[in-house]
Amino acid sequence: MHVFLPDGKQLDLPEHATALDAAKAIGPRLAQDALAATANGVLTDLVTPLPEGAEISLITKKNPEQAQSVFRHSLAHAMSQAVGEYYERKGFPKEAVKRGVGPSIENGFYQDFDLPEPLREEDLPEIEAIMREIIGRNLEITRSDVGKAAALAQFGYDPYKVELISELPDDQPITFYTQGEYVDLCRGPHFPSTGKLPAAFKLTSTSGAYWRGSEKNPIMQRVYGVAFATQKELDAYLERLEEARKRDHRKLGRELELFTIDPLVGKGLPLWLPNGTVLREELTRFLREQQFQRGYQGVITPNIGNLELYKTSGHYQNYSDSNFSPITVDDEMYMLKPMNCPHHVRIYASKPRSYRDLPVRLAEFGTVYRYEQSGELNGLTRVRGFTQDDAHIFCRPDQLKKEFLDVLDLTVLVLRTFGMNDVRFRVGTRDPEGDKYVGSDENWSAAEAQIIEAVSEVGLPYSIEPGDAAFYGPKLDFVVRDVIGREWQLGTIQVDYNLPERFDISYTGEDGQEHRPVMIHRAPFGSLERFVGILIEHYGGDFPLWLAPRQIAIIPIADRHNAYAEELRAELHAAGLRAEVDDSSNRMNAKVRQAELSKIPVMLIVGDKEQEERAVSVRERTPEGHKERKGVGFGDLKAELLERYQTRA
RNA sequence: GCCAGUGUAGCUCAGUGGUAGAGCAGCUGAUUCGUAAUCAGCAGGUCAUCGGUUCAAGUCCGAUCUCUGGCUCCA
Numbered sequence: 054m055h056v057f058l059p060d061g062k063q064l065d066l067p068e069h070a071t072a073l074d075a076a077k078a079i080g081p082r083l084a085q086d087a088l089a090a091t092a093n094g095v096l097t098d099l100v101t102p103l104p105e106g107a108e109i110s111l112i113t114k115k116n117p118e119q120a121q122s123v124f125r126h127s128l129a130h131a132m133s134q135a136v137g138e139y140y141e142r143k144g145f146p147k148e149a150v151k152r153g154v155g156p157s158i159e160n161g162f163y164q165d166f167d168l169p170e171p172l173r174e175e176d177l178p179e180i181e182a183i184m185r186e187i188i189g190r191n192l193e194i195t196r197s198d199v200g201k202a203a204a205l206a207q208f209g210y211d212p213y214k215v216e217l218i219s220e221l222p223d224d225q226p227i228t229f230y231t232q233g234e235y236v237d238l239c240r241g242p243h244f245p246s247t248g249k250l251p252a253a254f255k256l257t258s259t260s261g262a263y264w265r266g267s268e269k270n271p272i273m274q275r276v277y278g279v280a281f282a283t284q285k286e287l288d289a290y291l292e293r294l295e296e297a298r299k300r301d302h303r304k305l306g307r308e309l310e311l312f313t314i315d316p317l318v319g320k321g322l323p324l325w326l327p328n329g330t331v332l333r334e335e336l337t338r339f340l341r342e343q344q345f346q347r348g349y350q351g352v353i354t355p356n357i358g359n360l361e362l363y364k365t366s367g368h369y370q371n372y373s374d375s376n377f378s379p380i381t382v383d384d385e386m387y388m389l390k391p392m393n394c395p396h397h398v399r400i401y402a403s404k405p406r407s408y409r410d411l412p413v414r415l416a417e418f419g420t421v422y423r424y425e426q427s428g429e430l431n432g433l434t435r436v437r438g439f440t441q442d443d444a445h446i447f448c449r450p451d452q453l454k455k456e457f458l459d460v461l462d463l464t465v466l467v468l469r470t471f472g473m474n475d476v477r478f479r480v481g482t483r484d485p486e487g488d489k490y491v492g493s494d495e496n497w498s499a500a501e502a503q504i505i506e507a508v509s510e511v512g513l514p515y516s517i518e519p520g521d522a523a524f525y526g527p528k529l530d531f532v533v534r535d536v537i538g539r540e541w542q543l544g545t546i547q548v549d550y551n552l553p554e555r556f557d558i559s560y561t562g563e564d565g566q567e568h569r570p571v572m573i574h575r576a577p578f579g580s581l582e583r584f585v586g587i588l589i590e591h592y593g594g595d596f597p598l599w600l601a602p603r604q605i606a607i608i609p610i611a612d613r614h615n616a617y618a619e620e621l622r623a624e625l626h627a628a629g630l631r632a633e634v635d636d637s638s639n640r641m642n643a644k645v646r647q648a649e650l651s652k653i654p655v656m657l658i659v660g661d662k663e664q665e666e667r668a669v670s671v672r673e674r675t676p677e678g679h680k681e682r683k684g685v686g687f688g689d690l691k692a693e694l695l696e697r698y699q700t701r702a
Numbered sequence: 703g704c705c706a707g708u709g710u711a712g713c714u715c716a717g718u719g720g721u722a723g724a725g726c727a728g729c730u731g732a733u734u735c736g737u738a739a740u741c742a743g744c745a746g747g748u749c750a751u752c753g754g755u756u757c758a759a760g761u762c763c764g765a766u767c768u769c770u771g772g773c774u775c776c777a
Contacts, residue, residue: 171706174771260772261705268774272705275772307713316750316768372777392777426703426775435776523777547777574777611734638733639740646738660736672737681737 056092057108066103073099073245076111086113088244089120096123098242100196117251117282120244125157125280127194127244128184128254132278133164134235135183136172145169148210152237153264153273160290161254161279165262167213168274177256177276184254191248192233196241198226204238213264213273214238253287254280293538302589303432309594309652311585311602312433321430321437323582328602331631332588333581335600337418339470339701340442340577343463349416349444354396356420360386365555366395367491371524375423393419394549394574397445398556401570406560411570412448412456418581419443433586434541440581442544446573449560453548453571457507460546460575464531465511467544467577470701471588475534477514479542480504481521489524496550501527504548525551533587541587547574594652595674598694599701605632605694606648607669610641610660617664621657621687628695632657645672649679655694 055065056075066074072090076083076099089098092107103109112120137150153165166172172180199207201218204227208214218238221227230239232247244250256278264270281287298304306312311329318324325333341351360379363369368391369376379386390396397415406413420440429435448456468476482501483490490497504527508515515529522528528547534540549572553559559567578584588600598604605625609618618634625632635644641658648656657669662684669690671682696702 174707258771259706262773263704266774268704272773274705277772314769320768368777375776394777421777423776428703428705428773429775431770525777528777545777608737609734610736613734640733640735641737642735643739644737649738656737658737662736670737679737683736 054103054105056103056106059108059110069102071100071102072097072109072111075103075109079111083111083113086115087111088113088117088249089123089242091119096120096242098123098196099245100194100243101241114249118286121280121282122157123242124244124250124282125162126155126242127247127250128278128280129155129157129162129164130194130230130232130235130237130239130243131184131187131247131250132162132180132256132276133166133237134187134232135180136164136166136168136276137235138183138187139176139180140169151211151213153213153262155237160281161257161277163275163277165264165273165275167271172259172274172276174259177259180276181254181256184256185252187233188247188250188252190233191246193246194230194232194243196243197229197231199229201227204229207236208238251280251282253282253284254278255287255291297539297590300590300593301432302434302586305589305594306432306586309589309602311589314432319437320427321425321435323433323436323438329585331602332585332596332600336578336581336584337442340467343466344414344416344444347414347459347463348412349414352397352400352415352417354390354393354400354417354419356390356422357387358390358396360388362395362399363388363391366392366398366552367525367555368392368395371489371491372423375425377422377424389422390419391421391423393417393421393441393443394445394552394572395556397443398552398558398572401445401447402556402558406447406558406570408449408560408562408568411560412446412452414444414446416442416444433582433589436580436582439583441576442578442581442584443574443576446575447553447558447560447570448573449562449568450571453503453573454507456573457503457546457548458510460573460577461507461511461529464544464546464575464577465513468531468533471591473533473535473543473591477516477532477534478508479521479530479532480508480515480517481523481528481530482517482519483522483527484520487520490522491524492526492551492554497527500548500550504529504546523547523549525549535587535591542579543584543587544577544579545575548572549574595676596652596654597701598654598697601652601654602631603633603651603653604630604698605655605657606644606651606653607632607634607657607659608641608644608648609634609636610658612636612638614659614661614664618657618659621659621669624687625691625694628691630691630694630698649674657690 054068054070055063057063064075064078076087087099089112091110092103133152133155140150141147149169151167155164201223204218229236230241230243258277260275261272262275264273279290309328310326312323312325314323376391377389379388400415401413418440422438425435425437446456483497526547526549528545530545531543532540533543552572553569560570562568607618607622609615615636622632622634654674656672659669663669667687668684669687671685673680
C-alpha cells in the first residue's frame with residue numbers, strides 16, 4: 054500500500070501499515086517522537102491501520118496541541134484505570150467497578166462509572182495521584198481486534214459494556230485498547246503509551262449522569278477532568294475559570310445590590326433591588342424607544358388567563374410539564390400565563406382587521422411563569438417567573454420577509470449596543486422524526502425557507518439545528534459568546550402559521566375575502582432576568598455610564614465641602630443623572646475606595662480648590678484602572694456626562 | 703426531578719464532643735484628611751429546620767429545606 058506525506062511525496066508501505074510504520078519508514082527519530090497522526094485530516098493513532106492512499110501527517114511532541122482530543126481521550130482511560138485501582142486498594146474486587154462512556158470533551162474529558170460506593174470530590178486528588186503513577190509506569194497502549202463473542206465474555210460482568218458491545222455489528226471485529234492490566238472497549242485513537250501523556254491535567258468535579266443520557270436509565274457517577282498539552286495552557290484555563298467566578302452574576306448581584314432571591318418568597322422568583330431595577334428600566338426604555346421608531350404599539354395583559362385560552366393555543370396540552378398547575382376560580386380554571394402570545398392574539402381578534410392595517414405589531418414587557426425543575430434554577434439566568442421583551446407581529450404573507458428582516462435588524466442593533474459582537478444564529482427546524490409539531494408541512498417548509506433566506510441575506514454566521522423548532526413553528530435563536538468564551542442563548546424570532554389557525558384570526562383582503570395572517574414572535578433580549586444576568590457577567594459589573602445603577606459619586610474631601618457637593622448632586626439629579634454624595638466621616642481615600650468597590654464609573658472629588666472655581670476633579674473607572682482630570686469646570690462636565698448618558702455611549 | 707456536595711452574624715470565613723469567634727459592613731464617639739481602608743468603643747447568633755445518640759452536640763446519626771457543581775429538561 055502507499056500513503057502521501059504533507060509535502061506530497063508518496064510513501065510505499067506493507068499492507069495494513071500504521072502511522073507508526075510510516076514514521077519508522079521516514080526515520081527512527083520520528084518514530085520515537087510520534088504521538089498521533091492525521092489521515093485525510095482525521096485524527097488517528099499510531100497503531101490503527103491507515104486507509105489506502107491516505108494523506109497523512111504525523112503529530113509529535115513539537116505540536117501535541119494538534120492531538121488534544123487524542124490525549125484527552127487517553128487520559129480518560131488513565132483515569133478509568135486509576136479509579137479501578139483506587140477501589141481495588143480499598144478491597145473491592147476488580148469487577149465491582151463498571152464503566153459507561155469516557156470521551157474527550159471541550160477542555161478535557163470525563164468517564165462515567167457505576168461504583169461500589171460513591172466517589173467524593175475530596176477523593177479526586179488521590180485518583181489524580183494514581184493517574185500520575187500510571188503515567189510514570191509508562192505503559193504501552195496497544196490495540197487489538199476481538200470477535201463479538203469473546204468481547205461479550207470478557208466484559209460479562211459489566212452490563213453497560215455488554216449493552217454497547219451487543220449493539221455493534223456481528224461481522225466486524227471489535228477494537229480494544231490495553232494499557233498494563235487495564236483493557237477497555239474503545240474505538241480509539243490513543244497515544245502510544247501512558248508515559249507520553251501530558252502532565253497538564255486536573256480532575257475537577259464529579260456529578261451524576263444518566264446512562265446514555267436518559268432519565269429513565271440508572272444514574273452513573275461521572276468524573277470530569279481538564280487537560281491541555283502544556284501546563285501554561287492549563288494554568289490559563291484555570292485562570293479563566295477563576296475570572297468567571299469573579300464575574301458570577303449571583304456574586305456581583307449581591308455585592309452591587311442588584312437582586313436577591315429569598316426562599317420565603319419562592320425559589321426561582323427573583324426580587325429586583327433598587328439598583329437592579331435601574332438597570333432593568335434603562336434596558337426597557339432603550340427597547341421601547343427602538344420599538345416606537347419601528348411602529349410597534351404597546352399592550353398590557355394580565356398574569357393569569359382562562360385555561361380555555363391555553364387549550365386553544367395548545368400551550369396547555371403541549372407544555373403540561375412546565376406549566377404551573379391550574380387554579381380554580383368559581384367554576385372556571387385559570388392558569389399562570391406561560392406565554393404572552395395567546396393574549397396578544399385575542400387583542401388582534403378584538404376588532405375586524407383590514408389588509409390596510411397590517412402589519413400590526415403588539416409589544417409587551419410581559420411576565421410569564423413556567424415550572425422549571427428545581428435543580429435547574431440558577432440566579433437570574435434560570436427562573437420560574439420572568440419578563441419577556443415580547444412582541445407579536447401579525448402580517449400578510451407578502452410582508453413576512455420584510456418584517457422578519459426588520460426584527461433581525463433590531464436584534465443586531467441590540468447586540469451591538471451591548472458590545473456583543475461575537476454572535477451566531479441558530480435556525481431551529483423540525484426534527485424529521487418528531488411528532489410534536491402542529492400545522493401543515495407546507496407551512497413549515499415555507500417558514501423554514503423564509504428564515505434561512507433572511508439570515509443568509511444579513512450575512513451573519515448561522516447553523517441549522519434540526520429538532521430545535523418550537524411545536525408551532527421554526528425559530529431563529531441568537532447565541533452570543535461572552536468575553537470569557539462562554540456561549541449564551543439570548544433572544545429569539547419565531548415564525549408561526551399555527552396560532553392564527555388555532556384562533557381562527559383573519560383580515561379582509563383587497564379582494565374582499567377573509568385571509569389568514571402570519572405571526573412573528575420575537576424577543577431580542579429574551580427574558581430581562583436572563584439578559585441582565587448575562588449583562589452583569591459580560592461587563593463584570595462595570596456597566597457603561599447609561600446602564601450603571603449608580604453613575605456618579607461625589608466625594609467631598611472634608612466636611613466643609615459637603616454643602617458644595619450637595620449642590621452639585623442636586624444639579625446633576627435635576628438633569629436626570631444618578632449622583633450621590635459620600636458625606637461619611639471617612640477619609641477621602643476610603644471614600645474613593647468605597648466608590649471603586651461599588652463600581653461607580655464616575656467620581657467627582659471636591660475640595661477647597663474646586664469649590665473656589667466651581668470645578669470638580671474627575672476620576673473615572675477604565676478597563677486599565679482609572680483616569681484622572683483635575684480642575685474641570687462643573688458646567689462642562691455636566692454637559693459631557695449628559696451627552697454620554699443620552700447617546701448611550 | 704436525579705447524583706454528589708454544602709449551610710455558623712448582613713458579607714467573607716475560623717471553630718475535630720466540653721463557655722459560639724474574627725475581619726469587613728452597621729451603630730456611637732473622636733478625627734476633617736487631595737485619588738483604593740483614620741482611630742476607639744458598642745451592638746449583632748434558636749450554628750438552615752425538625753428529630754435522635756450522649757452526662758454534654760455548631761461538631762456524631764436520620765429526615766426535611768436551601769444553595770452549589772453536574773445530569774435530564776427548556777415554548
